[in-house]
Amino acid sequence: MGRGRPRKTDPEQALDTAMKVFWNKGFEGTSMSDLVCATGMAKPGLYACFGDKEALYKKSLTRYFDNLGTPLLDDLEHSTDPLPIVVRRFLETVAHSMLDESCPSGCFVVNSLIEGASQHPALKAIGKEYDQRRRDVFSQRFADAQKNGEIPTQVNAQALADFFAAQSLALGVMGRTGTNEKELSNFIDVALTALPANH
C-alpha cells in the first residue's frame, strides 16, 4: 500500500463533490474555502491533487460531461431507434437531469458558457468544446437521417440539427430557474413538432 499517512478523502470522491459545488455556484462564486469545506480535503491537498482553481474547475467540468454528456451523445450517435424517438429521449434525459435532486443547478456546460464568456477564456474554451461536440453529433445524426429517408430531402437538415441541439440550451436555463417537470415535458412536446416526418 501507500507509504505515508493514509488519505482522509478519496480524490475521485472529492472531485465529484467539487463538481457539484462549481456546478451550483460557478467559478467566481466558489471559493477555495468552499471546496475545502465541501470535499473535506485540506487546501494544500487540493492544490497537490488537482492544481490551481482553474485546473480543478476544468477537471470538474470534464467529469460532468463524462458522466452526463458522453452517454447522451453516444445514444444519439449510435441508437438505431427512429429519429423522433432518439431526439425525444435526448431532450427528456436532459430535462430529467434538470430535476436531479442532488444538484438541481441546470446544465454545467451552459453555466460555464455564460459565466466564462467574458472573463475566463480557458473556461469558455472547454465549455465551447463540449457544446460543439453536441452540435457535431446532432449534425451527423440528422445528415444520416436525411440520407436514410427519415426526414424529407427538401428540408435543411443542418438547420434542423442546430435547432434541436440548441433546445438543450433553453432546457439548461429553465432547469437553473426551477421550471417544473410538467412545463419541461410540454416544452419537449412542442419542440418535437418541428421535426418533419417523412410520409
Added chain:
Amino acid sequence: MGRGRPRKTDPEQALDTAMKVFWNKGFEGTSMSDLVCATGMAKPGLYACFGDKEALYKKSLTRYFDNLGTPLLDDLEHSTDPLPIVVRRFLETVAHSMLDESCPSGCFVVNSLIEGASQHPALKAIGKEYDQRRRDVFSQRFADAQKNGEIPTQVNAQALADFFAAQSLALGVMGRTGTNEKELSNFIDVALTALPANH
C-alpha cells in the same frame, strides 16, 4: 442650477456604462474598480448615486429591460399583425440584439438568471420577474390568438406560448457564445415551424 461643484459624469450615462459592464462581466466578475474605470465616476460618487453594488446591479438590469425588453413585449402584446409575423419579429429582434457590436454579451436577463440562481437571491428575483413578465405576455397573446382563430382550438396554447417564450433563452445563450447571424436566422426559421397555422 446646482449649488456645489458640477458633476464630471452624468449619472444616466454612468448607469448606461455600468449596465454594459455588468451585462458583459456579470455581478461577481465585475469589481467596483472596474465600474470606477468604466464610468469615470469616483467610488464614493457611485455609492452616493446608486447605493451599493447590488443596488447598482439591479438598476442596471432594470435599465436593460426598459431599453430592450419592454418595447419588445409591448409589440408582442399590442401589435395587430398576424401571430406568426409578430412572433418572428420578436425572435428576430432578440437575435439582432445578440449581434449588437456595442455589447455582444447575450441577454442580460438570462445571464442574471444563470449567475444569480445560487448565490444572489435578490438578483435571481429580479431576473425571474422579467422572465415571468415575458412569459405572461406570451401566454396572453397566444390565448387571444386561439380565441381569434389564429391557432387551432385543439392545440395547447399555453404550452405553445411557453415554448416560444423559452426560445429567447436559447437565443440568449447562443448570443453569448458568439453564434453568427445565419445560424440565428436558421434557428428562428425552424422554431416557427412549431407554430401551427389555422386553415
Added chain:
DNA sequence: AAATATATATACCGAATGGTATTTTATCAG
C-alpha cells in the same frame, strides 16, 4: 469676499481571496 453646498480625489479599513510554506501526524519499510 465669505459662507455654503456638492462633487471629486485620495487614503484608508477590515475581511476575504487565491496560493504556499511550515509543522504535525499517521503509516510502512527496515
Added chain:
DNA sequence: CTGATAAAATACCATTCGGTATATATATTT
C-alpha cells in the same frame, strides 16, 4: 524501535475585495 515517506493541519502571505472617512476643489448664494 527507528527512519523515511506522504498526507493533514495550521499558519501565513500578498493582493484584492466592497465599502467609507477625510480632505480638496468648484460652483452658487448672500
